[in-house]
Amino acid sequence: MSQTVSAPAKIILLGEHAVVYGQPSLAVPLSALRAYAEIVHLPQNSGLRITAIDLDNQEFTVNSHSTESDQPLVSAALLLLNDLGCTTLPDANIILRSDIPIASGMGSGAAITTALFRALILLLGKEVSDSHLNDLVYEVEKMHHGTPSGVDNTVIVFEKPIYFMRGKPIERIKIDKPFTLLVADTGIGASTKIAVADVRTLYNSNMIFITRILDSIGELVVVGQQAIENGDYVNLGHTMNENHNLLQKLTVSSPLLDKLVDIARGSGALGAKLSGGGRGGNMIALVSEESAPYIKEQLLDAGAIQVYQTVVKE
Numbered sequence: 001m002s003q004t005v006s007a008p009a010k011i012i013l014l015g016e017h018a019v020v021y022g023q024p025s026l027a028v029p030l031s032a033l034r035a036y037a038e039i040v041h042l043p044q045n046s047g048l049r050i051t052a053i054d055l056d057n058q059e060f061t062v063n064s065h066s067t068e069s070d071q072p073l074v075s076a077a078l079l080l081l082n083d084l085g086c087t088t089l090p091d092a093n094i095i096l097r098s099d100i101p102i103a104s105g106m107g108s109g110a111a112i113t114t115a116l117f118r119a120l121i122l123l124l125g126k127e128v129s130d131s132h133l134n135d136l137v138y139e140v141e142k143m144h145h146g147t148p149s150g151v152d153n154t155v156i157v158f159e160k161p162i163y164f165m166r167g168k169p170i171e172r173i174k175i176d177k178p179f180t181l182l183v184a185d186t187g188i189g190a191s192t193k194i195a196v197a198d199v200r201t202l203y204n205s206n207m208i209f210i211t212r213i214l215d216s217i218g219e220l221v222v223v224g225q226q227a228i229e230n231g232d233y234v235n236l237g238h239t240m241n242e243n244h245n246l247l248q249k250l251t252v253s254s255p256l257l258d259k260l261v262d263i264a265r266g267s268g269a270l271g272a273k274l275s276g277g278g279r280g281g282n283m284i285a286l287v288s289e290e291s292a293p294y295i296k297e298q299l300l301d302a303g304a305i306q307v308y309q310t311v312v313k314e
């Protein structure tokens, strides 16, 4: 008998990049797109294996005597096993697969790690709080992304819309009325690590100008959160538009992202912006439920390879 656990994709509504510098951000899970970890129990002495369906079905063996590995999934598993003080490994194969496009700004890496960790915790019969799980997934994020803010792992582990600020307790967003988002995938894979590093270079070369932009993004996040709490979606759309303009100044947009933003706005979206690390990845648009099918069609015509529709609620 096998068991499957999972974790969702994520979308940053407002505040990406500035969140790395201590500004607030708003993020929501995209529950329809998920990473899965299926636990298959194996006969005694078979050892612990991880099979990655999306990496050509490659199978990796976890060796209890090592503390690290060159293989990122194995090294993540070892981090959790060491944290939980496990010396004897279970006999099982954890089969990983994901619906979340890779390098798309939707948190595929953090979702895979979260699903893998949930599977291991279940196998070991341990009790681990979401808060501790989140800290562990963040450690893995740091191994891959350099200086992540922690927003991605937090929204993915808790699977709730959140107001996130580095080093502050996580706040749930109160949502007055559910709202609809379209998420358009450019199909262009882009490294968040590189985009974050480029913004850092820009920051170091012109601290006063970039700090002003980051502060303005932080202010938009606060306005956006109030707009959500009041159900004022015209204002939320406006903050998304302004946020996109500021992200352009941070050089993390791209011609296709800008085109999709323009198309979304021109077709009736209340607001649109890039979401996540940028340069590629995805664009999000705030739309009414009635206008969603038409705007979706326009985005696909304009070059999006896939458009997901999601309703954000508490």
Ligand code: MEV
Residues within 6 Å of the ligand: 012, 015, 016, 017, 018, 019, 020, 105, 147, 148, 149, 150, 151, 152, 192, 196, 276, 277
């Ligand atoms: C990536 O989803 C969000 C960024 O702000 C990076 C981070 O917060 O670690 C670009």
